[in-house]
């Protein structure tokens with residue numbers, strides 16, 4: 059859970075997860091839908107699928123106990139260098155380094171390694187860490203380093219006056235700690251999409267995304283990207299025709315929703331629609347009541363739509379007064 063996510067964001071998810079899945083066997087026995095539902099909102103859903111697959115392998119091949127050696131751990135889905143190092147050092151007290159974004163930044167500054175924090179220096183950092191890792195409590199050492207990066211050696215405004223390793227820090231002595239590593243130039247792509255909330259006899263139509271690729275296996279309202287030169291309404295007609303083979307009978311603007319993902323920002327124009335013929339339900343398409351949305355794992359953009367639908371029932375008539383971000 060902590061890959062690419064902060065501790066404070068993870069804690070409530072972790073607590074709910076442990077309550078629902080108290081051991082590896084309960085994770086292994088859960089359905090993919092239950093796993094995705096428990097993960098909903100944390101993002102990077104491939105991690106959830108990896109946890110599920112890894113739990114099944116641990117139960118089938120290792121009698122329900124996590125292997126304690128590097129080779130077997132690395133074969134488990136989702137076990138890259140970071141997770142393997144974390145498990146070996148924290149759970150099994152093995153002197154294995156962990157390089158996360160915080161540790162990478164601390165060592166780039168300590169060793170005066172210039173350039174971007176993109177992993178280019180990880181070989182050097184790993185060598186240095188192996189030299190420094192204590193045989194006793196290496197997990198504590200690794201966690202202390204990550205904490206040092208998160209709380210003291212911050213990416214902006216590092217608190218050098220409070221830093222316990224200041225004397226050994228080459229960037230500090232040269233006064234270049236603020237420009238090491240090179241700041242990221244991150245430009246988010248904007249994606250505009252038209253989304254259909256199709257309602258029929260008090261139920262709403264949702265569909266499941268493909269089982270591979272972005273947001274794989276999650277449920278969402280139908281719709282898609284607005285192409286260049288297209289209006290939102292025209293995109294809605296085209297998408298419903300292409301995806302479901304249905305034509306719009308009526309469509310009124312319902313709300314606008316904006317959501318940030320890691321690499322892009324989506325702007326959703328959401329329409330309340332009726333369509334003909336009525337789309338059919340099957341394994342990947344469902345008609346659900348408002349209270350049943352919580353049974354389906356959805357991407358955060360769709361969760362926002364559901365929350366707004368629940369908050370502003372009056373808006374289900376569409377038109378003036380509908381919610382907008």
Ligand code: SF4
Pocket residue numbers: 164167168210211212216217218221222223224227228229230235
């Ligand atoms: S002295 Fe400053 S730059 Fe160097 S490790 Fe400590 S907080 Fe980071």
